[in-house]
Structures are given as structure tokens and as C-alpha cells.
Amino acid sequence: MQHCFVGLPQDKTGNSVKTYLYRENRKTKALQVLWGDWLNVDGEEADGWLRVIWAPKNAAKRQTLYIPKAHTSGTRPLEVVFLDVGQGDGCVLITPERGEGEAVIVIDAGISEHMSMFLKGRFKSYKDDAFRFHAAVLTHPDEDHYGGFEQIFGNKGFGFKHVYHNGLVERPVKGTFDKIGGLKADPQTGIKYAEDLALGRQEIEQHFGGGADPGRFLFPKVMRAALENPNVGNFSMLSTEHGQKEDGRTWLPGFAPSDGRLYQIEVLGPVAEPDAAGKPRLRKLGSYGETKNGHSVLLRLHYKKFKVLFGGDLNEKAEKFLLTRYTGRSRFPPEDSGIYDEMIMEARNWFSADLMKVCHHGSEKVTDAFLQAVNPGAFVISSGDEEGHVHPRPDLLGRLGRTGRGKRPVILSTELQRSTREAEDEKLVRGLTDKVLKLAESPTEKLRNKIIDDIWVLGRSNVSVYGSIYVKTDGDRLIAAFRIESGSEVKKWFTFDYAFDENGVLHLMS
Template sequence: MAHVYAGLGDDGRKIFLYAADRKTKVRQVLWGDWLSLDGEEPDGWLRIKWSPNSNPQILYVPKADTVATRPLEIVFLDVGQGDGAVLITPETGDKEGVIVVDAGEGDNMERFLNGRFKAYRGFSFDSAVITHPDSDHYRGFSAIFANPKIGFRRIWHNGLVERAVSGTWAKLGAFVKDPVDKLTYQTELAQTEAEVRAQIPDRKANAKYGYPSMMQAALDNPKVGEIGMLSTEHGQIENGRSYMPGYAPSDARGYTIEVLGPAVERDAAGKARLRRIGGSYGETKNGHSILLRLAYDRFTVFFGGDLNEPAERYLLTRYAGLPAFPAAGSADYRLMVGKVAQRFRSDVMKVCHHGAAKVTDAFLEAVNPACFIISSGDEEGHVHPRPDLLGRLGRAGRGASPVLLSTELQRSTREKADQALIDKVGKAVAQLAAAPSPALAETIKADLAKLSKTNVDVYGAIYLKTDGQRLITAFKIEASSPTDLWFYYEYVFTPGGELVLVT
């Protein structure tokens, strides 16, 4: 089917689809939205088949407001407490790549994939990235991997595969204290699919634990290809750097995805290992999150996983080549931040660990983004995002007014429940108690099902789109209408290389 894409208006001008009179705005469209063509009018307007499969109608758009190619898109999904993002490459057809980075804990990711891709391309995706074994990052993959209609060419994890046992450290297998540096290292990394299978061999035991059951579903899915570890040494190595396979400079896509963590170390015999970080199990598995940095022409985006303060200190000193973390404000401190910025500095940062406060100012200064994106949920006891962190982000961000976006804060919920329906159900229950009636019971059941539906009016998903020269971060507007659906910030670089916020 012939198609074009919605363009990006100059200086923040919004793009609309119009009725036949060319004056009545019917629907706002966002840069990159797919528009099915029905033909071109003599006056230069295009006829668009809108919603052809459900509520078909012919709408109109100026040809100048469309483009032939689409931008790269990243959707930071509102998964509640947790992380879940979908990267959609700018290629089309068989060359299009869909990468799912974490999937939250519930079914939001599965529902998004079904709604977004079912109609036009099916569910054969490029990659799934499980940044680390925390349930609010991986549990949403369980149903996705168990669905035989959904496939991934590759599944990547950070090498720390939790076994089907109770406890903490026992889940990760053998560890060794190095006789020279006196540090403790996890040494049983699952670098290959065969090693994953060897570490979770008991299907019955796997079913009792979250991570093993999720990974077992992936192993059982015939549409899943390679399963392996992704790290600074497990990737496509080019010029001494690790890239997600298929997204390295030599692949000539126009953009790259570099892997900046976990940082693998080698023992005296050359065996790969990951050091224990911060002394606790949670800090170690979080601190070795898969860290990705996407670079598309002039724009860069950093995915921070669940990094924490001790992990950031480790990475800062490692990338700067320093033996210890220097005192704040010292010459070595500034040198460290400058060196790390050469690898980590990004225009957009997916904030580490849902906006937890235990992060370092040095790491924020090294990344120095113009826009922060926080993925968090409100049904948790962690107080994410932390109010004190928000102030630190603003201070560490680039420019006079860094933008802070949060899936939780962008979400819109109804203030009150449906009181009339509640009253109706209450009266019906009283009637049913007085005189049993199967028909009334069914009515009550239907009304209760309606009351139990989500109270969310607008989910807080944050959309990032870029062609390498311009970039927008967008979210749906609360209580929106079809002609007022989106709010977005646009960024461009000046000829002198300065990043400027347009809207």
C-alpha cells in the first residue's frame, strides 16, 4: 500500500489531517506517523485513508507536511514501576528493526506490541534486551516469550542468570575472591545459550521462580534465535569498542548502538568475570545492567538501566583509568568527568534506577543530557522519582532549562470513580439478596467488570523521534481531543554545534 509519513513542522508548527474543506482540522499527527495514500489532488494536497481497518475515512494533508522517510523512534513505555522501551529503526520492510529493552512487570509491553505491530508487520522482532535480573525489568517478557507468535532474532542479557534456587548470591553460582586485588567476582557467567541451559536445567524447578521461568519460555520458543550475553566484551567489537551486533559502524546504518556495560574483567587465566559491587546482591545485579548508547548522526541517547552509586563510581574510575574515586572538585575529579564524558555524554538520558536518589553527581555531569526520561510507577514504596533527585537532574543537565519527563508524572488518571455506577451496583446487590435472579446477577457481573477497568485516561508513554538532525520528545496530552493529542519538545543543533530547544 502506498504511503507517506507525517512530517515535522518548522519551528514547532503542528501537523494536522483535515476534512475535505481543507479548513476543518480532524486529527493531529506526530512526526513519523504512517499515512496510507489514496491519491493526490491537483492543488497539492494528499488524500489519506485514515484508520482503514476499523473506522475508515478519507482525510487530507498538504503534501509539504509529509515526508518519504521516517525517523528513528524510541517509545519509553508506561509500564508502571519498572522499565520498558521499544526502539524502532528508520528502515522499512524487511530491514526494519524492532528492539525491546526491558518489558516491565505486568502486561503493558505485550499489549503495546500487539497494538502497534499486529496490523502491519507481525511479531518477528530483532532483539530483546534484558538489562538485568530485576522483576520490574524482566517479568513482562514471560508472557511475550511464551507466545509462539512472537519471535526475536536475538535475546541479550547481562550474563547474570538467576538459577532456580532460593536466597541471593546462590542464584548466581560460583564466586571467587581474587588473591591479588582482594575483590570478589562472580565467575559463572552465562555467556552462551548452552551455558544458560546448563544453569537452569530443571524445568519443574524453573517454574517456581520468576527469572528461570521467563528464560525457560524463551528457550522453548521456536521463534527465538540466539540467546547470549551482551557486555563490553560480548558484542560486535570494532575499534576496541563493543556494539550490539548488527548496529556497529561497519553495518553502515547511519546510526550505532554501543554497549558501555556491564564491564567485564578477566582473571589471571583470562576468564571473564563481573565484580561484586557495593557488597549487596541487589547493588551487584543492578550495577551490571546492560548500558546502551545510541548515536544517530548528531544526536545521542543513553539507556542507564538500574545503575546505582557504587556502580557509577566503579564505571567512572574504570573509564577514566583512575585507581580510586577522587575527591569532589579536585583536578582528578574534573579530569575523570571529562574523560568519561567522551564515551557517555548524551543528549537524552533514560535515568538510572527509576529516579532513585543514590546516584553520583559525577556520572550525571559526565552524561550531561538536555533531556532526562524517568520510568517509574506509583504503586511502589520506593518514592520514585525522588524529589531531591529531580533538583539534582536539573542542576546537572545541559542548558538553562533541562527537560525532565517521567512516565509516572505524564500519566493521567481520573480524579473520581464512577459513583453512579457504584450506586447502581449497590442497589442491584440488595435486590439480588432479596430475590435471586440469574439475569440480575449477570448485569451485576458486567457492571463490576466495567468498574474494575483501569482508571488511567492517558498513559505516560514518552516518544522520542530523530533523523539525526532534529529530535523531539513527545507525550500525549491529558484530556486530549483528536486535534490536540500531543505535546512535544523539539531540539536542533545550531551551525556552531550548540543544542537548542525549539519548543
């Protein structure tokens, strides 16, 4: 029988109901499952239940469970996993197609090994010796966004058809703007621009190939790892001038309306401005940090009725630049003016979204204008503890609630959804100690294997287990879910369920 996926069953009022796999008696719940989870179906029972082989490749955890056929689906939703990478950003977009049509896009990877660990765990069942993802997107050269790619690119078990970046690639030199080739003033306006952009593989090889010494600089090491991985293909700048242009908008190549998918991925930033000769450049937006953050790759996912905005590390100066640029204004209007309100409404044509990955980990240095233009019903914040930035900022959380859509805008945070510390499990440590002592007295292969499994569980950070936020949509319904820290397999997921009414108004279902 063909394998299938967990569906999104609904009650008589239209609310989705929780789904479970059951024991053989069909009454005892074994574990809670989530919309889109893959099911290894072993057959169908006469009473309309499906037999499911759970954990088929893990002999210790393999078991036969059951699910009502009515709670399954032959199709799966599009999925976005906002991974808890600690301080930083990292998410994975998994398209709904099966087989060759599936595209997996990794948008940033944090700075630690968490993204690498997630990719290994999620895709280890793929049969290819080297699973080739569709794309890696390095939104901008900040370590807490790109650092995790060093380990990923360095693993030849992974490959990427495309590596996209914002054109600002940091050379192995000291300083600030010197890292991206310096700035040059426009002779007509006096505005300073970064003009030495990396447009394709040629520039990447020139700066980071075998003849260049990366020294101790991390970005060059990441690029070198990608160049030395034979399963990594193209390197390309991604911007409003570097993508697939259709109908006055720019799209990620292969994900434009004409490509015939049910969903599209729009490129909203960085905004490249051509010089007199037509050469692309990116303007200075304040300090070096403000400039490289402000020119983050900015993506908006369209799936039928739903839109998701990936906000990078935008800041106040960048947001004001984008809002005025997209609405054709020469300057940012006063907040108490009618022109300001007009700008917000016009900007929604470009930036409005139902769910927003909040800019810059919940920093307070963002504008209410941009938040009002996006006006999402739900926010996702990627941040980490034990850092000095105080992300997410408490005052920012209040502003999100005020500018969000509806009476109950939902704010989800990878840090706040995980209340445990990253890697602390006193009970497991004590149990493991007892097992080690027993092993010294009477070694057995079973006990030895159990100790090895427990060590791996202990070494796995809770960041990648409990803080991650899963967003799934088929274009008509959307859920945002996170793991409950109960440790129970039956009470495993907490979800928010969204749908549009007949008037096209987004609602958080009760």
C-alpha cells in the same frame, strides 16, 4: 500511490509546526498526528493534498482524511518509546528502515502486561504469522525490568532473533549470590567476582531447560518461556567483552560503524573483567541488589549528532566504578579537586548524551559525577505510583535540573506525565452500564459490538495510553512527545523540539 509518513514541517524561524489530518473541506482539523506516523495514502488531490485512509482495518473507525503533501515525508525517523509500565522499565527502539531492514529492539518489559499490550497494538498490522523482533534486552535480573517478558515470550505470535542479558541469570534457588552461582575471590587482589556467567544458549538451556524445575521463581519461568518459543533464536551475554568491537569501543552486533547504518548502538556496560585465564567475570559491587543492578546492560544510541543513553538501574557504587574504569583511574577523586573535574571531562567521551533514560527510576542513589558526565539536555524517568520507593525522588529531580545541559533541561516522567490513575473512567463505566441495561431489553448486534469495544477500552490501562514518552530523531532534529490527557484528538500531543546550531550546541526550540 506509495504510502508515506508524517513529516516535521518547520516555520520560517526553524521551529517545527504541529501537523493534523483534516476533514474534506481542508479547514476542519480531525486529529493531530506526530512526526513519523504512518499514512495509508489513497491518492493525491490537484491542490497538493493527499487523501489518507485512517484506521483502514477498523471498519468502525475507518475514515478518509486529508493532509498537505508538504507535511509528509517518504522517510521516517528513528523512534524510541519509553512505555509507561508502572513501576519498572520498558522501552522499544524502532529503526527508520522500511521492510526487511527494520529492526525493533525491546529493552526491558516492566513486570506487568503493559509491554505485551503495546506490542500487540503497535505491530498487529504486520502480516507475518509471527512477527520476529530483532532483539529483547533484559538489562539485569530485577522483576520490574524482565517480568513482562514472560507473557511476551509465551506468545508464539512474537519472536526474537536475539535475547541479550548481562550474564547474571538467576537460578531457581533461594538466597542472594547463590542465585547467580556464587562469588569467588581473585587470588591476587582479593576482589570478589561472579564467574559463573551465562555466555550463550548452552548455559540458558542448562539452567532453565526442560530438565530444570523453575518452581515459583519468576526469572527461570521467563527463560523457560523463551526457550519453548520456537520463534526465539540466540541467547547471548552482552557486555564490553561480548559484542562487536571496533575502534576501541564495543557495539551491539549488527549496529557498529562498519555495518553501514546511519545510527549505531554502543555497549558501555556491564564491564566484564577477564581472570588470569581470560574468562569473563563481573565484580561484586556491594550487596546482591547493588551488584545485579550495577551491572545493568548500558547502551548508548548514536544517530549523527544526537546520542541517547539507556541507564539501566545503575547506582552510586556502579557509577564510581564505571567512571574510574573508563578514565583509567584507580580510585574515585575528591569532589573538590581538579582531578575530579578532569575525570568528568574525560568520561564525557564515553557517556555524554543529549537525552538520558535516568538510572533506577529516579532513585536518589546516583552520583552527581555521572550525571555531569552524561550532561543531557533532557531526561526520561520510568517509574510507577502506589509503590514504596518514592520514585522519582524529589531531591533527585532538583539534581537533574542542576546537572542537565543548558538553561532549561527538560525532565519527563512516565508517572508524572500521567495524572490519571491507571484504569479509572467513571463516565465510561456509567455509559457502559446503561448500554448493558438496554441490551437486556432489546439486543442488537450493533449494540452488542459497541459494548464489547467499550469493555476493551475500559480494561486498557491508562498507563499504556497517557504516560508513555515518544522520542523521535533523524539525527539532525529530535522531538520528545507525550499524550495530553484532554481526550481530544485535535489537542493530542505535547512536544519538545531539539536542534543543534551551526556551532554544534544543542538548543531547545521555542
